[in-house]
Amino acid sequence: MTSLAPDLTALAPLAARVCPWLVDAAAPDRDEPEDGVVRAMTLILRLEREGPTRTAVLEAAASAALALCLDERAAPEGEWFDAVATWAGAGRIRKLSRRARTAHWRAVQEVPGVTVGELVRALVPGPVDDVPHEVRRLQIGGTDLPADEPGPPAAGRPVIWLSPEVEQTVGKAAAQVGHASMILATVLAASGDDPAVALEASVRPASREDWARWTAVLDADPTGQAAWEGDGVVPVRDAGFTEVAPGTVTCVAAR
Template sequence: MTSVALTPALAPLAARVCPWLVDSVAPDQDEPEDGVVRAMTLVLRLERDAPTRTAVLESAAAAALALCLDERAGPDGPWFDAVTAWAGAGRIRKLSRRARTAHWRAVQEIDGVTVGELVRALVPGPVDDVPHEVRRLQIGGTDLPPDEPGPPLSACSPSARPVIWLSPEVEQTVGKAAAQVGHASMILATVLAAEGADPARALDAAVRPASREDWARWAEALAADHDGRTAWDEYGIAPVRDAGFTEVAPGTVTCVAAR
């Protein structure tokens, strides 16, 4: 089976997250062949009058995927080389930084995509060679208190909105969670596209904390599922397993994306 809508940014993910849907082989390397570590920076707008945690996370999920689906990241676009070099690595990294006022305005001049005036996803590049406007932004201090966003309803249909469910067993700062939901939206879009569905549907993903009951049920399914197919076919979920660089142990499932 072959995909019909996988973009250059999503195609390398398909062999890892939905191998039963594609005819390619997952890359073996954890690092790129050229040895350059690349990451997508997510700049979170955290003004003194801070937005809600849910609003920031939903904007982060949408911004990361929006950049991947942007025509500028396509074969004829100016971002193609940068995005494909990043996406083709064994692990797709994201880093979150916080900004406000003049610093937030400054990063709007750097190539990327802004969603909700809360998060700007920047075109990926080497982690040790970032613009001055980004380097001066802090990575820490991104925590926001939990909020109560209510049911993840769509404006059109209560059942039409995908949801990224955060693990109730893993404590994550907003910065860490932003990176994780960015991974989740990309993974969800990849599986949808590999099935021949519209990957842009994942742009509307809600972000919610999972109940312990649901999480226990999903965790059991994921533990017995070597390639993800059963979890997707039976529960409609695709997991994000963290590489373990910050905050959590390698292999930890931080969230699941649910169609």
């Protein structure tokens, strides 16, 4: 058994859930913190009228969510540590996506968080019913973008493979790939590898053949150990709050 590197200490509860065979920690047995407050990380997607591609937004979302967790301010003694650790300890890593453009996008740069590629800003997690005015006025819906053809993923980098069986809006998919990058980094860290490599993950749709193989392994061993040790993949299982049924595997991250 091992523990996470100091820069991912805030995600120790997540490690206990997604790779219990690697860490010496007990997973939370609750869905929410003991204080009953529902918390989430908000992802602000910059969707201008002449917008970016769907793939570019999703890759920025995956990187931004993890970049916040790897930021020195989220490490022990950092100003964000308590917020990130409390959120990760809830039993769910909830994320909400909102869209912004022009002045609204500029305004949210003043809210604590991390921006990647001028496309996505991940905000420090907090209560879902207590968000700054700059965030509250942004719409949650209307985040769809047409599919694009990004080509093969970058060689030598992790890939987040989206399910070919589940239709997701850009907002939903952004949250899922954000989960995926965090989970992949957590498992890498627990395995003694560099979690920061997950910052460079590509996002692509999975083939039905690959998806069927991965999900068969995950069905046979829901802990995920066999999928990680055999194929180097970790799943994202949705909690079922929006769009898909609880337990649905929406994507997998491959090292």
